[in-house]
């Protein structure tokens with residue numbers, strides 16, 4: 140089936156004229172039109188422009204001038220600005236916002252020939268772990284109608300998992316690529332902070348936000364990362380470092396690779412089935428020549444409280460631009476400017492977003508800054524130091540992505556702490572700025588879960604190498620939810 144093919148296989152089929160770009164795109168559009176009324180993975184579809192682009196790519200293919208990924212159907216998380224296409228960040232605040240320009244990620248992926256079939260659903264302003272905070276309604280997990288897909292890139296994860304597109308973009312501030320990837324049984328990588336330009340990506344917490352690919356396999360992720368990564372003069376935090384060809388490192392033998400087993404990740408709170416599956420994967424890595432070394436990350440336990448001070452603090456500053464004046468939602472008939480600000484923000488933003496703006500403003504206010512914000516930054520430094528020490532001993536660190544498989548819709552909406560704990564294993568790499576990926580490693584009661592691989596700065600290639608070697612020997616990443624086969 141076309142939708143089970145890898146990017147490499149699709150490109151070969153296109154080269155051999157087994158189908159055209161137009162047929163390829165139509166195939167995915169048909170799947171998306173069929174499945175999405177139920178899944179709700181998309182906020183906006185761009186089927187009409189996708190068909191035109193596919194025809195154009197067919198022309199370029201026939202005259203030999205096609206870009207490298209010509210015709211590959213993808214989708215963009217609705218946090219990336221797309222010129223002429225509604226860009227909402229999952230919020231009523233931006234329901235009427237049509238972006239006047241493309242984000243760098245979008246521009247690079249279209250220049251490479253990929254074709255976007257739509258904008259995917261997400262938690263409002265990327266705040267959430269279940270995709271239940273979207274103004275456009277929750278996304279369903281393709282593996283079970285009753286389960287959440289994870290968040291905040293839940294629409295992207297569900298769309299790739301249900302094979303409605305070949306790959307999708309996501310963003311990860313505290314786990315939003317890896318956690319939904321784990322819960323939907325797909326591959327997702329959050330690169331090193333600065334590896335991919337944030338220009339045109341609607342900001343949540345600027346020192347933590349990073350874009351990345353969400354795909355079926357590590358090989359597909361390497362192909363997309365090659366396109367997405369790189370310095371961008373429009374983003375002063377983007378790293379001015381050459382981008383290696385990530386597909387080149389996929390086939391390195393694992394012999395001599397040192398893998399860190401972090402003891403703090405295993406124990407209370409982790410589903411024992413997930414622990415067993417990770418142990419099995421570790422044995423497989425050993426059989427392939429890797430060495431397992433125990434490491435310790437003692438400050439990890441403080442990551443959640445530190446994150447939930449830093450991220451809201453940055454969000455409170457970033458979201459101050461939504462004031463009803465320049466763009467976005469504006470309340471009806473304001474009596475004066477203050478009323479305009481107050482009502483536009485009260486009506487246009489959802490509860491979780493408002494809660495975080497309040498927490499963030501509080502943490503930054505005079506008198507509380509030292510007690511909360513400064514403390515949180517100190518914890519952030521301790522976490523970074525822990526990783527630096529661990530990476531003196533090992534090349535990669537292995538752990539779970541999430542404490543459990545996907546939970547039920549509605550199960551945690553009234554319990555923010557238990558929702559926030561979903562990111563207990565993912566948040567530390569954002570705080571330290573390290574790259575980390577999630578790769579399917581098992582199933583429990585019909586729901587998938589992932590293995591997390593954390594690497595040293597700019598070592599995305601090694602993460603993908605390990606994941607690819609695992610995927611050569613296992614089939615977890617090939618499993619497809621039954622409802623969508």
Ligand code: GLN
Pocket residue numbers: 265266267268290291310311312313314315316343450562
């Ligand atoms: N769940 C975390 C939060 O709500 C992380 C979200 C993200 O990575 N964008 O902030």
